[in-house]
Amino acid sequence: MSQFSTGELAKAAEVSVRTVQYYDQRGILTPSEVTEGGRRIYHESDLERLQVICFLRDLDFSINQIKKLLQEENREQVLELLLTDQIESLEKSSEEIEVKLKRARHLQKATAKWRQLSLEDLSDISRLMENQKSWRNLQLRMFGSIILTSLLYFIALLIVIYYFKDPRGLFVVCPAFIIATNLVVFHYRKQFEYLCPNCYKAFDPSFKEFALAGHTPRTRRLTCPHCHVKTYCLELAKTKTK
Numbered sequence: 001m002s003q004f005s006t007g008e009l010a011k012a013a014e015v016s017v018r019t020v021q022y023y024d025q026r027g028i029l030t031p032s033e034v035t036e037g038g039r040r041i042y043h044e045s046d047l048e049r050l051q052v053i054c055f056l057r058d059l060d061f062s063i064n065q066i067k068k069l070l071q072e073e074n075r076e077q078v079l080e081l082l083l084t085d086q087i088e089s090l091e092k093s094s095e096e097i098e099v100k101l102k103r104a105r106h107l108q109k110a111t112a113k114w115r116q117l118s119l120e121d122l123s124d125i126s127r128l129m130e131n132q133k134s135w136r137n138l139q140l141r142m143f144g145s146i147i148l149t150s151l152l153y154f155i156a157l158l159i160v161i162y163y164f165k166d167p168r169g170l171f172v173v174c175p176a177f178i179i180a181t182n183l184v185v186f187h188y189r190k191q192f193e194y195l196c197p198n199c200y201k202a203f204d205p206s207f208k209e210f211a212l213a214g215h216t217p218r219t220r221r222l223t224c225p226h227c228h229v230k231t232y233c234l235e236l237a238k239t240k241t242k
Contacts, residue, residue, distance in 0.1 A: 004042040013050045023053060026063050028070065052079065059086070194233035196224035202236065 010017045023029035024040070029050055033041035049070070056066050059082065069075055195202050205213070205222050214221040219232040 002044045002047075004047065006040055006042070009042045009047060009050065012047055013054060015050070015054060020050065023050070026067075028053060028063060028067050055086075056082075191238050193236050193238050194220060194222055195236055196227060196229065196231070196233050198229045198231060199224060199227040201226040203233075 004012060006020050007017055010020045013020075020029065024031070029046065031040035032043040032046055035041065052070075053066055056069065061069070069078060072078065193202050193204050201224065203222075203225050205220075209222060210220065216232065218235055220235060221230065222233045223230040224233065
């Protein structure tokens, strides 16, 4: 059986000697043995108890609450629930840390290439990394709206041709479809902005420039109002301000 002095117990639990002495004084960690000379001897079970106490203190339990819990008959079940909850919380935190670590590594690579970037530039790069999912969701909503508008247009077209049998109705349906499609694009256009690859500044082009610009699925050839360079700028979803 392992035995520990006060100092050895503190070292095994990674706490200070004063902490062990304090818990002893408060009656929640008494030694298994006390020698005639007054030396306090702790066993393996005392180390486990100290680890439980430290865990509960990390969860902001008071000394009195810990004392009552350790006296409960079902303390093992309570501790199991607390440990399960703590493990889930730590796993979630570790996932969030991993995401932040990945983002920081990407940012480190970017700054290694662009040593002269300002804090504002770095903010734009960081936003770009976080923006991918928001941009994709916005694109899906926009294309979904355009498909729905097109579907309504063909339904109206069929009604005009087969039910009313009036070709003049096409002069109403076709312009209405064009107007509706442009309204959908204009609505979603206001939710996008563009990042210049030359100066890393984000900007909002006019609707005319947006409509006439050449583009790819993720970029549009625009003139940056900051550096005045015309190039293919990256499309971003605007972040919502709180």
